[in-house]
Amino acid sequence: METWDAITSRRNVREFTDRPITEEDLNRILEAARRTPSSRNSQLWDFIVITDPEQLRRLTGVWRGAWHLAGAAVAIALIAPDSDDEATLRSIHYDMGQVTMSITLAAADLGIGTGHAAVHDQGLAREILGYPEDHFTSWLMSLGYPADRPLAPIKNPSRRPFDEVVHWGGW
């Protein structure tokens, strides 16, 4: 798909069909994630891939907004090292935003929808996913084919108007 079509077709998807994601497509999405730039190329991330329905169902317990994981074909947990340093944490959140967009555009390019959820119960997420005590789940992403309608370019996205958001030469 053309890049511009992927950019304009992307939307939050939280209800999915039963269609699985092929290993080839999943590897490509994960490769896009791995290639994401990060502060000083520090790559302070690990990705846990979940396809087991029982694990997906249990993960919905980490936050009320995580219900959509139950119906996802695949979830990707974005794991980061914890830090006491606020600047480091901000940098991690920024880089995780970059990873999220890499995943979501690489997925949209394949017709695969994505949604994401915050994790409030880190203890439960750690119990299910088995990552070390000094790491946390930054976000959980759901992936799958949209249940409502295929991804297609959106003409008028629900966003602030271009001329309000963009300033030329100064505020």
Added chain:
Amino acid sequence: METWDAITSRRNVREFTDRPITEEDLNRILEAARRTPSSRNSQLWDFIVITDPEQLRRLTGVWRGAWHLAGAAVAIALIAPDSDDEATLRSIHYDMGQVTMSITLAAADLGIGTGHAAVHDQGLAREILGYPEDHFTSWLMSLGYPADRPLAPIKNPSRRPFDEVVHWGGW
């Protein structure tokens, strides 16, 4: 360009040719930025576009890592409202990461390179760009055509190995 080519061609670019970016291409990159998803669609961002060489030169003063702005065809300042709430700030940084990736992939699709710089001297950035006291510049992005060689798919990016970063079913 195909999405996958844009994803694999993207790299940090900090030295640029004199070739300007057309208004059409610039508007498309800004439209990609505007379409970026954000927490509850809050869109806590404004984009200031700088093309004036003197403004670009002055902006290099905001941080030693911002030197590349001087040679950029265009800079985009990612402006956000300030907040005392750490959770809000983290969310802003995450969303700015998503914006950054939208800009960088929309630019790569057009053969345009991007680099970004943090802003340490917020006072100077505010003086040059004229945004309100209760806002800050999250990042400055440089855009232009790469001086060294055109963007092209990178076969072996400098990243941690796939099998180290990706975990299946659990840590």
